[in-house]
Amino acid sequence: MSAGSVVARHYQTRQPVTLTWSEGRITAIEPATRPPAQDVWIAPGLIELQINGYANVNYWSLPLSTEDLTTSMRCLRRDGVSRILLTLTTDHWPQMIAKLKAVQAARKQSPEVRAAIAGFHFEGPFMSNVAGYVGAHEPHKMIDPTAAHIRELRELTGSDPVLLTMAPERNGVIEAIRLAASLGMRVSMGHTNASKEVIAAAIDAGLSAYTHFGNGIPQAIDRHDNILWRVLQFPSVTLGVIPDGVHVSPAFFRIIHRMVDPKKLYYTTDAVHPGGMPPGTFKFGDMDMVVGEDQVVRKPGETNFSGSALRPLEGVFRAVEMLGCAWQDAWVRFSQQPADFMGMGELLAPGQPADFCLIDHDANAPTTVRSYAGGDLRSTLPAAARMRSAGIEVAAKT
Template sequence: MQRSSEYVDLQVNGYLGVDFNSDQLTAEDLHTACAAIRESGVAGILATIITDHMEVMVARLSRLRQLHEADPLVRETVWGIHIEGPFINREKGYVGAHPPDAVRPANLDDAKKLVEAAGGLARLVTLAPEGDQGMQVTRFLADAGVRVSAGHCNPSLEQLRAAIDAGLTLFTHLGNGCPAQVDRHDNIIQRVLSLADQLIVCWIADGIHVPFMALANYLKCVDFDRSLVVSDAISAAGLGPGRYSLGEHEVIVDENLSTCMDGDTSHLAGSATSLPQMAAKLRDQLGLTEQQVQTLCCGTPRRVLGL
């Protein structure tokens, strides 16, 4: 039975050497990863499938759905799927570790294919509002009961407001999925913070993706009940430094658990830190209370999922 105090992670790409975006994902591998995730103190996750060519994403979603149906432990652990892409911003910096050649504008036909392939497991989709003409895809997903999050994007303030009106409710890992150098005032971080009373904002709290000094400032701007922490864990989580896979790419994890893809150090490629490890950092580095940590790592994520 799940305890309400156990952590809930809405963005997990893999764990313990298992890559959820691998075309060779096996039932045994997924079972092993889920068992380790639960042993770590995480009750449930959204397994995350990232940007790739449509036929590849559809195949990976279908495979994950089939494995989910066949294994009770996987069903207990994987509470749904987070589809991150392919409807994101392809510009350098915003695209992050996603393959630019697979990025495409949001469109209803592809959105329907992805949701259908997930077979009812699609719980969250991250997209770029500026690529969603008339916010049609945002509205379609929201009407279908799928949470919509902006991320890897650079919408104007007006586009963000229009997306919120259409059903956008979250922002994916603020402070990441954007260039290292941005306009000092008019940038995606400031725009989201200006709408913090209308969005739930997700953070990667490993101290690498967002320095703790900056995270402390952000948490003064966004109420705790509108903030949550995700791990954005890749297959290195639970293991440590080394070479791992994310889809068809190699990710190198250094001694500080910083990640880079295919030797490109210009951006991070997911996290090698688990959600329980991040919770400990929130207590130790930021001095958060246990209640505050529970809100970020359990309460708000559960509320996002309607639990």
């Protein structure tokens, strides 16, 4: 691991700072005595709270080897991501536990994998099995939670950050939320059609977020009373949003940002294993799925979404494109704000991993993003909402 320092403008304060690192960790960040020689900015690596696979490595398919996870983590680091909550989606409970144990074994074997996987997001199996709300999950695998389920997850994850997505209307969920919160887990609702009263009870028990807001719902909903309107009545709820311009339309994306406290938003790709890969056909178990130019996964010939293949870095710049905002305002929603939500602390601070990005500017606009992990340069990519159109197929350096 390298040691070094860099002078750049801080993405939030806009002031010049000197960041110093040694042995893979930040040792100091202080006001700079001089401005940077070039128009370069520093921002933390991205924090991804919902990711089901990447670089053609499927996190919910066994066997899951240390080598595969290492490849996937290196590609995420290449694409600007510092740490993730590895996401395990709905399956029969013994299979979910087996997958969790396989990932934990890989983390024990590889410091590199352990550094990249900060914790876990369990999206299921405690969600709605109703058509439309179940989304791409398998309805027959949904179950009601018990205290034993929650305690088993806490035992197997230790002190790692954990995010649970549940449907509050299921039997036993309110009690499960209260227990999970008492054990230091974050609880989010998703794939749900809970009533306003049930949502209020869930929040009182410790629920604090909504998973991929605007998704996991039917295409046609009641215009007067629906899960979106109910959730928006609770300003304490943090919303996760997919910023690809497809899962949430640009118009609705802008409306969300006008209605919700900006500090109560975080971005996520919700990527599945074709994430970061070029368009094409990919295997999902025994099925073929197609990734289009829009980086959305669909069944061949169908229009419904079955996942995302978005690069997180592209998500930042697509948000900029949709909102017409400064890139710094979008970046914080894919880095510090998800970190704050999960209790990870200030990212650009002494003691934290030296995972950061240097954003080069030309004529006051971002041109390239240089991604560092542990103080080592991992890639140089265009600051673009659509990297393929910028000439990138699969980012080169891993």
